[in-house]
Amino acid sequence: MDFPLARQYFWQEIHQPDAQIDLAKAALYIAQEEYPQLDVEEYLNALDTMAAEVREQLPNERYPLRIIQTVNRYLYDDLGFTGNTTSYYDPRNSFLNDVIERRTGIPITLSLVYLEVTKRIDFPMLGVGMPGHFLIRPNIQQMEIFVDPFNRGEVLFPEDCQEKLSQIYAQPVQLQSSFLDAVTHRQFLARMLTNLKFAYLQKEELAKALAAVERILLLFPDIPVELRDRGLLYYQLGDSKAAINDLQAYLAKVPQASDAPVIRRLLNQLGNS
Numbered sequence: 001m002d003f004p005l006a007r008q009y010f011w012q013e014i015h016q017p018d019a020q021i022d023l024a025k026a027a028l029y030i031a032q033e034e035y036p037q038l039d040v041e042e043y044l045n046a047l048d049t050m051a052a053e054v055r056e057q058l059p060n061e062r063y064p065l066r067i068i069q070t071v072n073r074y075l076y077d078d079l080g081f082t083g084n085t086t087s088y089y090d091p092r093n094s095f096l097n098d099v100i101e102r103r104t105g106i107p108i109t110l111s112l113v114y115l116e117v118t119k120r121i122d123f124p125m126l127g128v129g130m131p132g133h134f135l136i137r138p139n140i141q142q143m144e145i146f147v148d149p150f151n152r153g154e155v156l157f158p159e160d161c162q163e164k165l166s167q168i169y170a171q172p173v174q175l176q177s178s179f180l181d182a183v184t185h186r187q188f189l190a191r192m193l194t195n196l197k198f199a200y201l202q203k204e205e206l207a208k209a210l211a212a213v214e215r216i217l218l219l220f221p222d223i224p225v226e227l228r229d230r231g232l233l234y235y236q237l238g239d240s241k242a243a244i245n246d247l248q249a250y251l252a253k254v255p256q257a258s259d260a261p262v263i264r265r266l267l268n269q270l271g272n273s
Contacts, residue, residue, distance in 0.1 A: 004033055004036075005032075005036075006029050006030075006032035006033045006036065007029075007033060007215070007218075009025075009029045009032070010026060010029035010030060010215060010218070011218055013025055013026045013029060014026060014186060014189065014218065014219055018184045018185050018186055019185070021185040021186070021189075023112060023115065023116070023185055023188060023189070024044060024047060024096065024112065024116050025040060025044070026189055027095075027109075027112055027189070027192060028040045028043055028044070028096050028097060030094075030095070030096075030189075030192065030196070030215065031095035031096055031097050031098070033211060034091070034095060034208075035095070035097065038097055043096060043097050043100055046100050047100075047113070047117060047120065048120060050074070050075075050079070050113075050117050050120075051116075051117045051119075051120030051121050052120075053074060054070060054074050054117055054121055055121050057070050057073070057074060058070050064138050064140060064143065064145070065145075067121070068138075068147060068155060071114065071117060071118060071121075071153065072152060072153035075113070075114065075117070075153065076152045076153060080103050081103045081104065081105075081110060081113065082103065082104050082152075083104070083105070083106070083107070083110060083149075083150035083151060083152075084104040084105055084106060088106060089198070089199045089202045089203075090199065091196060091199040091203070091208075093105045093106040093195075093199070094106065094108075094192055094193075094195050094196040094199060095109075096109060096112060096113075099112075099113060100113065106134075106150065106195060107133055107135070107149065107150040108127075108134040108188070108191055108192055108195060109192065110149035110150050111127055111134050111135070111136050111149045111150075112188075112192075113149070114136055114147065114149045114153070115127065115136055123138070124138075124139040125138050125139055125147070126138075126139050126182035126183075127182060127183045127187075127188045128180055128181070128183065129181070129187060129188075129191060130161060130164075130165065130179050130180060131165065131168075131179060132165065132168040132169065133148075133150070133164060133168055134150075134191070135147065135148055135149075135156065135161070135180075136149060137180075137182070139182075144157065144158055145157060146158075146160075146161060146180070148164075158175065158180065161175055161179070161180060162174075162175040165179070186219045186220065189215075189219055190216050190219045190220060193212045193215050193216045193219075194212075194216065196212045197209050197212035197213055197216070197229075200212060206233055206236050206237055207237065209233060210230065210233040210237065213226055213229050213230045213233060214230065217230065222253070224250050224253040224254045224257070227246050227247075227249050227250045227253070228246070228247065228250040228263065230246045231243045231244075231245070231247035231249075231250060232247075234246060235247075235270070240270050243270060244267060244270050244271070247263050247266065247267050247270075248267065250263060251263055251264065
């Protein structure tokens with residue numbers, strides 16, 4: 001496999017049953033492509049240390065809300081984690097090592113820190129891929145509370161999620177039950193990489209955006225929009241042959257896509273070049 005070493009580690013991590021994927025390791029392998037000298041164990045140990053310090057602060061009566069309050073106090077008051085509202089599209093917000101060091105990130109990476117800490121104190125939580133904003137919730141049947149790690153661990157109920165959704169889209173949006181479904185580990189990583197892709201596109205760092213798309217396609221090889229985006233990035237980077245392959249595959253999967261005429265014109269242009 002002609003991949004950077006970090007990509008090979010990532011590939012190995014995700015090619016096992018979903019529940020066995022170690023999210024922190026996979027996220028650090030994503031970061032390792034940006035930082036080849038990154039010591040994965042150093043940051044796993046940092047998460048272990050955080051969890052050990054939280055465990056020392058836990059109350060004797062470990063009701064879910066009390067555990068959440070303890071984690072919130074530790075992460076946001078003691079350590080100073082905060083949502084990055086000033087440089088939301090900084091790629092560093094998508095790298096777990098940077099989030100741990102800088103104490104700031106976007107919803108999904110702050111959720112990852114929270115998930116990893118609570119996993120280590122035997123209070124497992126799940127990622128919730130609500131449109132426009134990532135949340136987490138306790139892995140407890142019939143317990144409908146959600147935590148917003150981007151906003152200091154704010155505890156939300158479904159009606160609060162409805163309100164937040166309408167705020168995000170600046171118009172009334174009907175909350176569907178599927179919006180609050182837990183995501184798989186692969187879905188979690190794909191969403192992280194999607195954020196990274198857009199961060200690099202904003203900075204016009206096309207080769208790095210391509211690397212993000214390539215890893216999304218390792219997770220989900222047949223997502224049409226990612227095949228299209230990889231093809232377009234290949235085109236912009238001057239690899240016409242690879243661009244043609246991906247764009248043809250995109251049209252084969254979704255021939256009636258709204259952008260199909262544009263893609264066909266580009267393919268005709270590439271075929272005549």
